[in-house]
Amino acid sequence: MxxxxxxxxxxxxxxxxxxxxxxxxxxxxxxxxxxxxxxxxxxxxxxxxxxxxxxxxxxxxxxxxxxxxxxxxxxxxxxxxxxxxxxxxxxxxxxxxxxxxxxxxxAAAFGEYYQGSAKANHSCIYLTIGTGVGGGFVLNGQIIDGFGHPEMGHVLLKPHPEDAYHGHCPYHGNCLEGLACGPAIEDRMGQKAETLGETLGYWEIEAYYLAQALVNYTLVLRPEKIILGGGVMKQAQLFQLIREQFAALLNNYVEVPHLDEYIVSPGLIxxxxxxxxxxxxxxxx
Structure with missing residues (x-):
């Protein structure tokens, strides 16, 4: 069977x-x-x-x-x-x-907790950034839900001062999904995220939005690991940009693991x- x-x-x-x-x-x-x-x-x-x-x-x-x-x-x-x-x-x-x-x-968070990048940890967030944005949280082997499942992609964010984009989400506009998902990037740049060059200045804006969200999740849930997957994160240079923006935004308010080990890619790819x-x-x- x-x-x-x-x-x-x-x-x-x-x-x-x-x-x-x-x-x-x-x-x-x-x-x-x-x-x-x-x-x-x-x-x-x-x-x-x-x-x-x-x-x-x-x-x-x-x-x-x-x-x-x-x-x-x-x-x-x-x-x-x-x-x-x-x-x-x-x-x-x-x-x-x-x-x-x-x-x-x-499901992806559960897989990463047991067999991926978080298998040595007690808690992790898995966030996918692609056509949409969503996240899951696993604590001590259990997927954490409440009245319903988390909707991490729809946390509201402060717009970047150099970004005039109104947002892709039909419900919220300037939520994480609305500002950072793949279609939002394509709206701005006229081509899909995976085809854009690594050195393009836009990635600083993308990292700013993702870092804002990760600071929010860190302050609310205090996970041991944050794993970022999805098509947009195939732009590997984003990881260091996000870590830098995260450090600036958090401003040493709470202790977190070393950022190279805290904000990581999926072990299960x-x-x-x-x-x-x-x-x-x-x-x-």
């Missing part, structure tokens, strides 16, 4: 199966189109295997409150066709197995989400 994983992103679904030791045996990447089209391909993949359970890390917002009538739904997403979609319900109609359900970034989903599948009851 196999553990199943679904890393459900707004651009693509990555599905995988592993053995009992969480060694991946097969995986597939599926474009995220409509729920019907996407799940048809998901089902075709998993129907080949005898599953113990499935771990799902989904784009959101999602309803994680098991007492709620809409538990397992993707709720107020701007992703066309997925608004108020009963994701877990659709999976349960197909597979009579336990299903763990959380956000894609929570692009496999944090799938790994976290498999770990969650193994725990699912």
């Amino acid at each position: 196999f553990y199943g994983a679904i890393e459900a992103g707004g651009t693509k679904f990555v599905c995988a199966v592993s053995d009992e030791n969480l060694t991946i045996q097969d995986r597939i990447s599926i474009p995220t189109t409509t729920p019907e089209e996407t799940l048809t391909e998901v089902f075709a993949f998993f129907d080949q295997y005898d599953l113990y359970s499935i771990g799902v890390g989904s784009f959101g917002p999602i309803d994680i409150n098991q007492a709620s009538e809409t538990f397992g739904y993707i709720t107020s997403t701007p992703k066309k066709g997925w608004n108020n979609f009963n994701f877990v319900g659709a999976l349960k109609e197909r597979y009579l197995v336990p299903i763990a359900f959380t956000t894609d970034v929570n 692009d496999n944090a989400g799938v790994t976290g989903c498999l770990l969650l599948a193994k725990e699912a009851k």
Whole structure:
């Protein structure tokens, strides 16, 4: 039998199966189109295997409150066709197995905590900066949620004095996602973040916004490690710029680990989400 994983992103679904030791045996990447089209391909993949359970890390917002009538739904997403979609319900109609359900970034944080950059720590934040921005927090092996899951990408920020951009987020404008996500960069610069040069002056502005958010998370949660992933962070020079801005903004107010060890890239590279989903599948009851 196999553990199943679904890393459900707004651009693509990555599905995988592993053995009992969480060694991946097969995986597939599926474009995220409509729920019907996407799940048809998901089902075709998993129907080949005898599953113990499935771990799902989904784009959101999602309803994680098991007492709620809409538990397992993707709720107020701007992703066309997925608004108020009963994701877990659709999976349960197909597979009579336990299903763990959380956000894609929570799953990535879980993977990094156990097998990635934070495996020697008691707590970590994982933040992805890509098409959107989201974050998850793991403390002592547990994903931390409250009334709902964290929405770290929507903390409000002070605009950079040299940035006149109004913000990409339709809800908040000058939130972290609105100012620092991949589409916000493309709006300003006319090309995708991964195609921009390393020495471009814009990266100082990007680092300023990300550093502001990391100071906020540090002061509220005091994590031992902050892990930054996603397509925008493929611009590796951002890490040092963020550390420098972070140090200036925090201004030695509280003690943090050495910044080279505190603000880091994912140890699992692009496999944090799938790994976290498999770990969650193994725990699912």
